[in-house]
Every structure is written in structure tokens, then in C-alpha cells.
Amino acid sequence: MTVFERVVRPQLFRLGGGDAEAAHEWTLRRLTALSRRPVALAALRARYAVQAPRTVFGVRFPNPVGLAAGMDKDGAALAAWPALGFGFVEVGTVTAHAQPGNPRPRLFRLPGSEAVVNRMGFNNAGAAALAARLDALPRPIGVPLGISLGKSKVTPLEDAVGDYLTSYRALQGHGDYFAVNVSSPNTPGLRSLQDRAHLDALLSALVGEKPILVKIAPDLTEAAIAELLEVCLARGAAGVIATNTTLSRDGLAPADSARGAETGGLSGRPLTGRARDVVAFVHSETGGRLPIIGVGGVLDPDDAARMVDAGAALVQLYTGFIYRGPALVRASARAAARVAATAVAPDPVAGR
Ligand SMILES: Cc1cc2nc3c(=O)[nH]c(=O)nc-3n(C[C@H](O)[C@H](O)[C@H](O)COP(=O)(O)O)c2cc1C
Numbered sequence: 001m002t003v004f005e006r007v008v009r010p011q012l013f014r015l016g017g018g019d020a021e022a023a024h025e026w027t028l029r030r031l032t033a034l035s036r037r038p039v040a041l042a043a044l045r046a047r048y049a050v051q052a053p054r055t056v057f058g059v060r061f062p063n064p065v066g067l068a069a070g071m072d073k074d075g076a077a078l079a080a081w082p083a084l085g086f087g088f089v090e091v092g093t094v095t096a097h098a099q100p101g102n103p104r105p106r107l108f109r110l111p112g113s114e115a116v117v118n119r120m121g122f123n124n125a126g127a128a129a130l131a132a133r134l135d136a137l138p139r140p141i142g143v144p145l146g147i148s149l150g151k152s153k154v155t156p157l158e159d160a161v162g163d164y165l166t167s168y169r170a171l172q173g174h175g176d177y178f179a180v181n182v183s184s185p186n187t188p189g190l191r192s193l194q195d196r197a198h199l200d201a202l203l204s205a206l207v208g209e210k211p212i213l214v215k216i217a218p219d220l221t222e223a224a225i226a227e228l229l230e231v232c233l234a235r236g237a238a239g240v241i242a243t244n245t246t247l248s249r250d251g252l253a254p255a256d257s258a259r260g261a262e263t264g265g266l267s268g269r270p271l272t273g274r275a276r277d278v279v280a281f282v283h284s285e286t287g288g289r290l291p292i293i294g295v296g297g298v299l300d301p302d303d304a305a306r307m308v309d310a311g312a313a314l315v316q317l318y319t320g321f322i323y324r325g326p327a328l329v330r331a332s333a334r335a336a337a338r339v340a341a342t343a344v345a346p347d348p349v350a351g352r
Contacts (some may be wrong), residue, residue, distance in 0.1 A: 004325030020107040026349030031077035044332035046087035048330050052337030056291050056313045057211045057238040059144050059176050063087030063333040068295050068316035069148035073124045075133050082143045085329035093146030093181045096166035108262050112253035116319050121186045122150050127167035134174040147175035157189045161205050183244035185265045190221040196227050199296030203235035211238030218243035218274045219222055239291035242278045246271055268319035271295030276310045283311025304332035308339040
């Protein structure tokens with residue numbers, strides 16, 4: 001057990017009487033404060049940073065393991081993440097309109113299953129606020145910045161393209177890549193934007209200057225994923241992020257059945273196998289032509305290595321960070337880099 005698991009995690013899990021969002025907010029506040037302390041950041045960097053660079057969709061990543069969307073939606077603690085070992089950071093999901101998200105409680109830990117259920121509902125300060133914060137950054141964060149875009153709850157589905165475009169235009173100058181989030185289960189109707197016609201319209205509007213990646217749900221059938229991939233290839237998407245949280249409740253420990261019954265998306269260990277299968281399917285279906293960011297249930301370095309083995313060019317984690325802390329980032333980056341270095345052609349990152 002690491003110090004994080006033995007000492008830090010139990011304290012975090014007790015905060016707010018065990019309310020998972022209280023622990024999240026406390027952590028984010030601490031990391032935001034840390035972001036302004038260069039000496040502390042340098043000390044952390046010396047301990048956690050991993051150099052294993054690779055170039056994917058034309059962007060150079062210092063190592064292949066990034067922070068998944070949703071952890072730092074408004075980019076509050078940007079400088080802290082690279083110091084904790086992350087090779088890239090995806091902020092958001094942000095929406096054109098600031099919105100409060102769903103009523104609390106909306107985030108639940110399922111420790112017996114190393115899982116989380118969330119129905120946050122894109123709580124965020126809006127694209128313009130994120131742009132202002134990024135404008136005000138004293139210096140670049142030193143790793144690529146991804147920005148995840150979603151649809152505002154107040155915007156009807158038929159106006160979704162305009163809503164994504166508003167956010168994209170506000171943030172275009174700031175992101176090294178953009179993720180089109182059409183797979184969160186917590187905004188009514190959002191997942192239908194994965195359908196051919198909707199996605200085609202969305203990508204036609206967004207693809208151009210910056211790499212645009214599409215984040216997909218693990219609950220799609222292979223036929224639906226294949227159709228989505230056709231649109232991605234036809235419209236020039238730079239890649240796919242697989243996967244978002246799942247509506248399935250397979251793989252939960254009996255002790256977690258009550259919390260498992262909460263509405264929302266499930267992440268963590270129960271998602272590991274399915275997310276990896278989706279990555280493998282995308283890789284084989286596209287013959288490696290679309291770079292993949294593999295995400296879902298990376299709880300140990302071996303999970304990260306197997307994601308790369310399945311065809312992921314990059315890996316992200318969220319729930320693993322909650323249960324394992326920064327040591328997981330470093331170990332996963334090393335493991336993923338080792339597999340990538342020994343990978344045989346065809347290389348999914350080549351030529352983009
Ligand atoms: C509390 C929480 C909030 C999330 N918010 C977002 C989000 O805003 N946008 C997004 O694309 N994914 C979001 N996700 C999904 C994660 O980015 C990731 O795809 C998913 O949790 C699977 O990875 P994991 O098992 O490592 O957590 C969220 C996940 C959690 C647990």
C-alpha cells in the first residue's frame with residue numbers, strides 16, 4: 001500500500017461526512033493553491049514527472065497518460081496536474097452557458113468495487129469563463145491541453161451544433177485538441193448526438209484548425225460504433241476517446257448494490273474490460289487510422305499497458321486517481337510507455 005492509500009485516502013474519504021463531492025472540492029482547492037507555488041510544484045515534478053514523449057495527431061505529449069475530463073472542469077488547478085505526473089490535461093466538459101449541474105448529492109464512491117457513480121450534469125462556469133481563466137494564466141502549463149465541449153442543458157438538441165460552436169470559438173486559441181463529448185449519460189438526449197446525422201453535422205461544423213476528437217459511450221453496440229467511426233473518418237476527426245462512463249451496473253460488489261442503484265454513469269474497475277474492448281474494436285475497425293485515447297477503469301499500471309496493447313495511443317484516468325493517487329499516474333505512464341516502445345507496426349500514431 002502506498003502512503004496515499006494508507007494515510008491520505010482514508011482522510012479524504014471521511015471529509016464532509018463521507019460525501020464524495022466534498023472530498024473532490026477539498027482536493028481541487030488544495031491543488032488550486034498548489035498551482036501558485038512554483039517551489040512546491042518543482043518538488044512534486046521531481047518526484048512524479050515521467051518523460052516518455054510521443055507525438056499523436058500532430059501534438060507532442062511528454063508522456064502518454066493524461067487527466068480525463070470532469071476532474072478539473074473549469075481548469076482551476078491547471079499547473080498542479082503536470083507536476084503530479086500527467087502528460088496532458090483535459091479540462092471541461094464546458095458548455096456555452098454556465099450551469100449548476102444536477103442537485104447534490106450527485107457523486108458516489110463504491111469502494112468495494114473501486115468505482116464511482118456520478119450524475120454531475122456538466123456543472124461548469126461556461127466556456128467564456130474558462131477562456132478568461134486560460135487568458136490569465138501566467139505561463140503555459142507545459143503539457144498539451146485538451147478541452148472537452150458539451151451541450152448546455154437549456155439548449156434544445158436541434159440547436160446543439162450552434163451551442164458547441166459557441167464554446168469552440170471562445171476557446172479555439174487555447175486548446176491543443178478538443179473533445180466533442182456526445183457520450184455523457186447525464187444530459188438528457190446528449191448521447192443521440194452519436195448518431196450518424198447529428199455527428200456528421202457536428203463534425204462538419206467543428207473540424208478545421210484544431211484536432212477534434214469524439215468521446216464515445218461504452219454502451220454503444222459494435223454496429224453503432226462502426227457507423228460513428230465512418231463519420232469520424234469521413235469528416236476528418238483527429239481521433240476517438242473511448243470511453244465515457246457506463247449505464248451498466250455489471251461487476252459491482254454486493255456491498256455496493258445500494259449506491260450502484262443511484263442514477264448516473266459508472267466508472268472505475270467495473271468498466272476496465274468494456275473500455276478496453278471498445279478500444280480494441282475501434283483500433284481493428286479503423287486499421288489504426290484513428291488515434292485512440294483509451295480511458296475507463298485504469299486502476300493499475302497493467303491496465304494502462306493493456307490499453308496501449310489494445311490500440312490506445314494515449315491513456316487517461318479519473319477514478320483510478322481517486323483510489324490510488326499520483327503514484328498511479330507515474331507507474332501508468334512508465335508502463336504505457338514501455339508497451340508503446342515495444343509495439344510492432346502498424347503504429348496508430350504514425351503519420352498524423
Ligand atoms: C465525477 C466524474 C465526472 C465526469 N465528468 C466528465 C465530463 O465532464 N466530461 C467527460 O467527457 N467525461 C467525464 N467523466 C468521465 C471520465 O472522463 C472517464 O471517461 C470515465 O470516468 C472513465 O474513466 P475512469 O474509469 O478512469 O474514471 C466524468 C467522470 C467522473 C467520475
